[in-house]
Amino acid sequence: MVQISKKITRRLGYVDDGSPKPLYIRFHRNTFQRDLIDLGYYVDVDTHQTVLADYDRTEGNYPPDELPRPTDDVETLREDLEVHGYCLVADALSSAELEVFRDRIDAQAKGERDAAVASYTSADATGMPTNQFLMTLVNKGQCFADAVELSERSVAKGPLLDSLLTEMLGNRFICNSAAAAIAGPNGVPQALHCGQSMIPKPWPPWPFECFCGFLIDDFDFDNGGTIVIPGSHRILTDAGTGPLESLPKTTNVAAPAGTALIMDGRLVHGTGTNRSDALRRLLILTFHKPFVRQQEQWPLSIRREVFEKASPKLLERLGFQAWHGGLGGYEGAGDGSFAPLRDGYLPIGELPARADEATSFTARDRLARGNDKTLKSLRDKDHPLARD
Numbered sequence: 001m002v003q004i005s006k007k008i009t010r011r012l013g014y015v016d017d018g019s020p021k022p023l024y025i026r027f028h029r030n031t032f033q034r035d036l037i038d039l040g041y042y043v044d045v046d047t048h049q050t051v052l053a054d055y056d057r058t059e060g061n062y063p064p065d066e067l068p069r070p071t072d073d074v075e076t077l078r079e080d081l082e083v084h085g086y087c088l089v090a091d092a093l094s095s096a097e098l099e100v101f102r103d104r105i106d107a108q109a110k111g112e113r114d115a116a117v118a119s120y121t122s123a124d125a126t127g128m129p130t131n132q133f134l135m136t137l138v139n140k141g142q143c144f145a146d147a148v149e150l151s152e153r154s155v156a157k158g159p160l161l162d163s164l165l166t167e168m169l170g171n172r173f174i175c176n177s178a179a180a181a182i183a184g185p186n187g188v189p190q191a192l193h194c195g196q197s198m199i200p201k202p203w204p205p206w207p208f209e210c211f212c213g214f215l216i217d218d219f220d221f222d223n224g225g226t227i228v229i230p231g232s233h234r235i236l237t238d239a240g241t242g243p244l245e246s247l248p249k250t251t252n253v254a255a256p257a258g259t260a261l262i263m264d265g266r267l268v269h270g271t272g273t274n275r276s277d278a279l280r281r282l283l284i285l286t287f288h289k290p291f292v293r294q295q296e297q298w299p300l301s302i303r304r305e306v307f308e309k310a311s312p313k314l315l316e317r318l319g320f321q322a323w324h325g326g327l328g329g330y331e332g333a334g335d336g337s338f339a340p341l342r343d344g345y346l347p348i349g350e351l352p353a354r355a356d357e358a359t360s361f362t363a364r365d366r367l368a369r370g371n372d373k374t375l376k377s378l379r380d381k382d383h384p385l386a387r388d
Helices: 006-009 032-038 072-083 095-114 142-149 158-168 233-239 304-309 312-317 371-380
Strands: 085-090 119-123 129-133 174-183 207-216 260-264 279-287
Touching: 072 085, 072 260, 085 158, 095 129, 095 142, 095 174, 095 371, 129 371, 142 174, 142 279, 142 304, 142 312, 158 207, 158 279, 174 312, 233 312
Parallel strands: none
Antiparallel strands: 085 260, 119 129, 129 174, 174 279, 207 260, 207 279
16 A cells, blocks of 8 residues: 555455454445555655656557547447547537637636636646646636537537437536646646546446546647546456556547547546647546536536526536436426525636736635745746746
8 A cells, every 4th residue: 555554454444354344434445546546656746756657658558540549430439438438529629619719718827827816736846836727617708618518609519529428427417527727848747547536446337427628739648648548447347346456558648639538437547748848728528427426516616697697408517407316317306406606705707818916706815825926936937827
């Protein structure tokens, strides 16, 4: 085990020494995320180096013809999802739609930096943040709300994506989170994980969660396109309640901007290392079955004006409609759960590229500490995140 005492591992059920154990506690942390940590798929916080040597260096690990390629042929996409655990939907965004998302992400990212409410992730060896994360995107532009609906208004291949996610998750899936990841140069790779890591072992042979990402830039090895372990979704499922002994080699997703990346929630993946001198942007939507608690609590975080103009489909995707699975799915089995919005709380909304630093957000008090200093450091180093 990794930095866990024998006493704790024994109490949690990792060591079977015949001693009595508290009821079911051995299952609470019996997840594949713990297995991935034990195998070393993470970065040491002191050395900024991967514990499992170079899992982010994937060149030559697979011949290109063995991996999924962008396509809009539904049978090929289904086969890629079943065999590899991920697929690439070609031209999911038109060139015009891609520019809309790119401009909105860039303006929002700069606005949040200037307003001192930016969220930074990852860091280089000096501790300088390299990546920026935009969250709760439904509040931050109509194109993002359209993306959650997978609407043709903003997503050219929206119906195809909607159909594939329905096949993966069923008819009533909901949005777990809507975010954008902006990866700058010299960051460290993300610890590898699975989208449905919250689900204890064993897993059934189908996913509880599904990732739908839109490549805002070309993805390749050089700029650290998303790391995946092809076929790992099957390996984790086949492991049942047992530990993972090893996993196949990693690879970086490589595809042009405008492609959609769909991943089975059981697939092992993570953010790659950007070795280029430019930013790499990804719009991330995660969806899961309606009985799983969402990462983003939309009834608490959505802005009132966004709620009031939202379509019924968007509200259902955000979880504002009760799921009546326990009553056989009967649509009339209750009034739903349209939660009241909170008075006096102002979430971060749509921001222009040049936001007023004095803009008032409730989260500002929590995020502002250190944000101004960070932004100054980024500007002093002419980091791509700080450029207009």
